[in-house]
Amino acid sequence: MADATNLFRTCPRTGLQWHKPSEGLIKANAVAAVVSLLIGGVLALIVVLTRWQAVHLVGPEDFYMYLTAHGLAMLAYWIIFFEIAVLYFASSTLLKSRLAAPRWAWAAFALMVIGVVVNLVAVFRGDSTVMFTSYVPLPANPMFYLGLILFAVGALIGCFVFLGTLVIARAEKTYEGSIPLVTFGALTAAIIAIFTIASGAIILIPTFLWSVGYIKSIDPLTYRMIWWGFGHSSQQINVAAHVSIWYAIAAIVFGAKPMSERVSRGAFLLYILFLQLASAHHLLSDPGFSSEWKVFNTSYAMYLAVLASMIHGLTVPGAIEVAQREKGFTKGLFEWLRKAPWGNPVFSGMILSLVGFGFLGGISGVMMGTEQLNMLIHNTIYVPGHFHATVVIGTTLAFMAVTYFLVPTLFKRELIMPGLAKWQPYLFGVGMMVFTLAMMGAGTLGVPRRHWDITFAGAALPYEFPGAAWLMLGIVGVSGVIAVVGGAIYILITVGSILWGKPIQVSGYSTERGVLKMPVAAALTGHGHAGFGAPGTFVVALVFLAAFVLYYFVNWKYLSTVWGLS
Amino acid sequence: MSAIHPPAQRIWWKQPLDKIELAWILIAFVWCLVMFFMMPYWHVYGKQNLSNETYRTTPEIFAKKTQEVVDKHTVRTETEEKIPVVRPPAGGDVYLIARLWAWWPILELEKGKTYRLHLSAMDYQHGFSLQPENINVQVLPGYEHVMNVTPNRSGEYAIVCNEFCGIGHHKMVSKLYVVDK
Incomplete structure (x- = not known):
């Protein structure tokens, strides 16, 4: 049968096998993601140049509108389009399987695109300036909620296409043994996504009905609790997705194998079991919940999901270290790291993502997720400082890194401007690191988030923030512009490569397909190192822990000096 | 094999842990417990607890x-x-x-x-x-x-x-x- 559902091609460089319909879908979702990133990036520039108090680019109405659109374009559209592409890649391509129900996948894509357009049109009309969170009873145009719902339904269908593909791959025996770790991580992301989108539906559908006047009111506290079941959990999809990509890049660049499959997979299971509780992170300084509820939920039942992230943070670089040591880079603790391919953006992007996510996003996240400490930063600019470290340095940079690997094999084009690509992760990653640190610094000084003017011009009783806060916002401005330039280079290189990159000659499509095999030798010699294979990584992990402990208790010390509260 | 291939051992949950992983899991778990118990501790001994x-x-x-x-x-x-x-x-x-x-x-x-x-x-x-x-x-x-x-x-x-x-x-x-x- 010559119909497309049976056609595959094998990439001569990577050995990856692409299923024709799946290839088209991955391309479409990846392109939609990059277009969203472009929109979000332009908005980011306007927003950051406005918060830089000395520049103060646009007026308040525009600022709040652009900030709403920036959050949606980045947190929802760029990341979720890319994640759908990752799900199709991790199932169809990695398992050498045909994609389940390509027509449904195209319908999902169409729904998502329509949802984005409907939602962003509502925002740019100017009557839906409600921020990403759209807290009731702040009203938005019904189209705002409708667009989000359509987008979410599309993403949900995408998750089911992924699950269907796993079933097909198993039934048609396209692989031997268990699914690879990266697919396992993607499965984690998909399971969390289904829960997350269900939460979104539970709250956004009534909110839509409220906005058209069918329901009289939505309780603001209930809204916050359920909305964050969607809003925070969707960040856990990102974590599962970008950790999977870290493992994939370690495998692609170094041929690294997980130190122990059991540990890495067990850590993914902890995500599934406990990450959903994180809605509480946003409710710690709210009235109406008991402290018992807050403590149990905010800690993911005793920090078991934090434990999982700390495990991945060790096992990914640990796997790289083991692989590098096997290649002979065994001198001292860190020769393996010094001799890593720092000029390869696939690697440098991934390692910056890992380090930034752990040191900046992770530590700050746990601090602010502590019941009592949360009061010190709730709704200050510390909060966007934290989540830019997790979703921009963590997720976005990991996605950028893997793009440099995917463009040649997926689009059959050489990367243009490889010299510039080499620098892109540093420009973007380091820019964002400074940016997030300065934001957190400003938040510690009390600067509010989502705020147009910290001079309070025109207010009857203005407050003057300390000079250090102004300095911090100035650093936020400069480093934010640097990061935007880094992001623009990424878009330039990817779009430029797809359009003008030198074509790579590959074999055509055929109905022949391989089976994903376990290597015989590995299967015979066994598994796991059971030694002390990654001492350098362990030392770095201990440094991380020291920073973590220190920062954590510094904040308790600070808390002990503020007003008594009971 | 690597993370984009099936695990070498079909029954992956029987694969032994690396010592370094075990050590880190124990350390991290203890730290998680410390952080968890800081919150109830502060309710008893701390002077800054938000009323509910x-x-x-x-x-x-x-x-x-x-x-x-x-x-x-x-x-x-x-x-x-x-x-x-x-x-x-x-x-x-x-x-x-x-x-x-x-x-x-x-x-x-x-x-x-x-x-x-x-x-x-x-x-x-x-x-x-x-x-x-x-x-x-x-x-x-x-x-x-x-x-x-x-x-x-x-x-x-x-x-x-x-x-x-x-x-x-x-x-x-x-x-x-x-x-x-």
Whole structure:
């Protein structure tokens, strides 16, 4: 049968096998993601140049509108389009399987695109300036909620296409043994996504009905609790997705194998079991919940999901270290790291993502997720400082890194401007690191988030923030512009490569397909190192822990000096 | 094999751990427990725990209760809008309204005394942000949140709104005074 559902091609460089319909879908979702990133990036520039108090680019109405659109374009559209592409890649391509129900996948894509357009049109009309969170009873145009719902339904269908593909791959025996770790991580992301989108539906559908006047009111506290079941959990999809990509890049660049499959997979299971509780992170300084509820939920039942992230943070670089040591880079603790391919953006992007996510996003996240400490930063600019470290340095940079690997094999084009690509992760990653640190610094000084003017011009009783806060916002401005330039280079290189990159000659499509095999030798010699294979990584992990402990208790010390509260 | 291939051992959960992983898991788990128990510990021994005492209310009821306190304990007014400055008896109940785009009234508290501070919003969600102390609490319409606060330094404070509440959000700022006896 010559119909497309049976056609595959094998990439001569990577050995990856692409299923024709799946290839088209991955391309479409990846392109939609990059277009969203472009929109979000332009908005980011306007927003950051406005918060830089000395520049103060646009007026308040525009600022709040652009900030709403920036959050949606980045947190929802760029990341979720890319994640759908990752799900199709991790199932169809990695398992050498045909994609389940390509027509449904195209319908999902169409729904998502329509949802984005409907939602962003509502925002740019100017009557839906409600921020990403759209807290009731702040009203938005019904189209705002409708667009989000359509987008979410599309993403949900995408998750089911992924699950269907796993079933097909198993039934048609396209692989031997268990699914690879990266697919396992993607499965984690998909399971969390289904829960997350269900939460979104539970709250956004009534909110839509409220906005058209069918329901009289939505309780603001209930809204916050359920909305964050969607809003925070969707960040856990990102974590599962970008950790999977870290493992994939370690495998692609170094041929690294997980130190122990059991540990890495067990850590993914902890995500599934406990990450959903994180809605509480946003409710710690709210009235109406008991402290018992807050403590149990905010800690993911005793920090078991934090434990999982700390495990991945060790096992990914640990796997790289083991692989590098096997290649002979065994001198001292860190020769393996010094001799890593720092000029390869696939690697440098991934390692910056890992380090930034752990040191900046992770530590700050746990601090602010502590019941009592949360009061010190709730709704200050510390909060966007934290989540830019997790979703921009963590997720976005990991996605950028893997793009440099995917463009040649997926689009059959050489990367243009490889010299510039080499620098892109540093420009973007380091820019964002400074940016997030300065934001957190400003938040510690009390600067509010989502705020147009910290001079309070025109207010009857203005407050003057300390000079250090102004300095911090100035650093936020400069480093934010640097990061935007880094992001623009990424878009330039990817779009430029797809359009003008030198074509790579590959074999055509055929109905022949391989089976994903376990290597015989590995299967015979066994598994796991059971030694002390990654001492350098362990030392770095201990440094991380020291920073973590220190920062954590510094904040308790600070808390002990503020007003008594009971 | 690598992470993009099936695990070498089909029954991957029987694969042994690397010693380094085991050590790190134990260390990380202990740290997780420490962080977990810090929260209940602080409830017992710490002096900064946000009260969860909350009642359902309506903007009308809350505004009425606030007005009663304002009528009784206003000591002066400030600005052209004549915002009342309320100095309740030490240890008493004080009410603070959050609305588009102002805090009302201005409070004057005594250092070292504990007050029951009632917070509620009249319209949208707002954010109570006490500066430069940097204590931040969410304020919701329909909920009356009662916090026991004990100012420990005298001086002039600001209350900034730090939850986006519409186009005038950045003008929603007020004062709070703490005076020595």
